[in-house]
Amino acid sequence: MALNENPSADPAGAPASADPDKAVLKTTRRDFLKAGGMLSMSSLMGTAALMTQSGDAHAAVEWAEHFQKNYRLMTAEEKAEAKARLERRYSAEYGKQVTVDTTDAQPGVLMGYALNIRKCIGCRRCVHACVAENNQSRGKERAGEKIEWIQVLRMERGKFEAEKMNHGYPEGLGIQVGGNAYTPAGLVLEGQYHYNPEKVPEEDATYMPIACMQCEKPPCVKVCPVRTTYREPDGPVVIDYNWCIGCRMCMGACPYWARRLNVTNPVLPKEEMNPVTHYLGNRPRMRGVVEKCHWCLQRTRHGRYPACVEVCPVGARKFGNLLDPESEVSKILQRKNVFRLKAELNTFPKFFYFYD
C-alpha cells in the first residue's frame, strides 16, 4: 500500500503517472511513440556502452565491427582502429601477443609464382606448411573442420605398350581406325587427392599441386556481390573477411577449386596459432566466410618467401617479383617451358607451371 501513499502516484497530481493505465489515458500517441523511441535508443546506447567497456574483447570488437566499412573504403585512421581492435581481440582470445599488419602493396612489386611440375614429389609438405602459417581451421572430428588451401593432385602417367600394338579403337566394335598402343594418362580422369602411399614419389605418378592462381582477371572478383574480394596492386587476390557474406558465388566461379568456406566454427588451438598476421591475409577467420591462398601477404609484404616455398624439399616452388628481370620467376619465364593451368579461360594466372 506504499504506492497509494506516494504523492506522485496520485491520479490528480502530475500528468506523468507511474500507473500505466492512468498514464496512457493522459498521453497522446505521439508522446507515447517518442517515449518508446527514446527508451529503445537509450537502451541500445547503454548496451553499446556496456559492450565496448566490458572486459570481453570479443563482444566489444563484434559490436565495433558491425559499423566497419569495406577495407578498401577505410581511411588510414579507420584501418588503424580496426587493427587495434583486432589485435586486442585476438590477443585475448589466443593468449599471446597477436599483431595484425595492414601494410599496403609495395611499389614496383608484382608478385609471381612458378612451380616445377617435374620436380614435385607429392609429399604434401607445402599443404601443411600453409596450414601452420595461415591459421586455417584444423579440426578432425567433423567434416569441413579441416581446411587446406593447396591440393596436391596425383596423376597417372600414360604409356605405350608392345602388347597393345594391334588393339583396335574402339575395341571390339569392328571398325579398325588405327592402333591403340597407348594407355592414357590418368586412369582416373580427375586425379587423386587422397593418395597415401608409404613413400613418394611413386614410379608411375606425376603430382600437380593446385592453389589459388592469383589471376590477373579473376572470375571470383567479378561475381562477388559485396565486392569483398579484389586484386591488390601487387598481385594477390585478397578477401576482407569482415565483408564476406558467405554466399559462395566466388567458389562457384573459380575454375581452380581454390576457395574454401568455413562451414563450421574454425578450430584453431591456441598453441598452434601464428601470431604474426595480416588483415587481408592469415588473421583468424570466423564461421561462414570464404578464405584462400593470398601468397602469405604477412610475409611477402615484408620481403620474405611464402611458407610453401620455404618448405618444399625439392625446391620445385619459386616465388619472385615479375617486374624485376633478375628475379627467379622472371628467369624461369625467360628460359623454361611454361604453361598456365586452364589458360583458355583467359583468367591470366600469375602462377606458372614449368618443366626442365
Place this chain on the structure above:
Amino acid sequence: MKKIAIYATILAICGGGLYSVVAAEKTAEPAAAAEAPKEPLVCFESRKGASEITQREIKPGWPNVKCSPTTGAALWYGDPFEGTVPMGKMPGLENLPEGHALVKPRSEKLNILPMCGTACHNGVGPQFNPPTLPKDKKPIPIPTMEGLVPDVKDLQHGRGRIWCLDCHHTTKRNMLVDHFGDPISFDQPQLLCGKCHGDKLRDWRDGIHGKRIGEFASNGKKRWFTCTECHNPHNVQDGVRNRGFIQLQPEPSPQLPKGMANADHEKVHPIPH
C-alpha cells in the same frame, strides 16, 4: 679401532652418497618436470640424413622451426637463417651484397670428416713417405672404409664412368677437388658438382634449380641449399627413386568430405576402358 674407522668411513661415504643422490633428485625433479614435455625435437630439412634443425623458442610462442608430427620433416621456418655462414666465393654471384648468400655448413653433419684428413688418407706416414698414391683408378675394397661409409660399396653415380678421386682430393681427403687439382671445401659442393652438371649449376645460381629460403628479392638475404643437402652424391641414381631425390614418407592426406567413408572412388575410372 681400525674396523670402526673403516665402518665409519663406509657409513660416511654411503650417507654422503645417499645425500648427494637425494639432493640430485631434488634438483633434478623440477628440471625434469619442465623438460619432460619438451624433448629436443630435431627435424630434417630436405632429405633424411642431411641437414637437420633442432626446435627451440626464439621468443614466446614463436619457434625457430615447426616439425611435422607425422614424418619429422621441417614444416615451417621461424628463423630461416639459423646456423648459417656466408657461402664464400661463388662465380656468378659477385653482385650479391656482402652476407646475403648464406649456407648451412655441411661439414658439421659429416661425422668422420675430421678423421679423413688425418688418420689414413693424408698420404704421409712412416711407410708412406713419399706418399703412396693410387696406381690406377680401380678402387680396392677396404672393409674399414665400407663400414664407415656404406654408400661406397655400391657407388651409383656416373654409371661406372667415375671413381672416388674424381671428386675427393687425393691427399687431403677432408676436401673435394676441382679440375685443377685444388681442394674445395665440403661446404661448397656446388663448385665440384658444377664440373659436370654445368646446366644445373647455372640454374641453381639463378635460383631456378634447388631451394632457397629467406627474402625473395633477387638481391635479398637468402639461405641457399647446397647440392648435397638434397642429393646424396653416392647414390643419386638408385633404383626405386625417380627424379634424383630420395623417396620419403608423405604428409597425411586431406579430410574426406561429409558422408564419404573412403577415397576408393578415386582409383576407379568412371568409364571402363
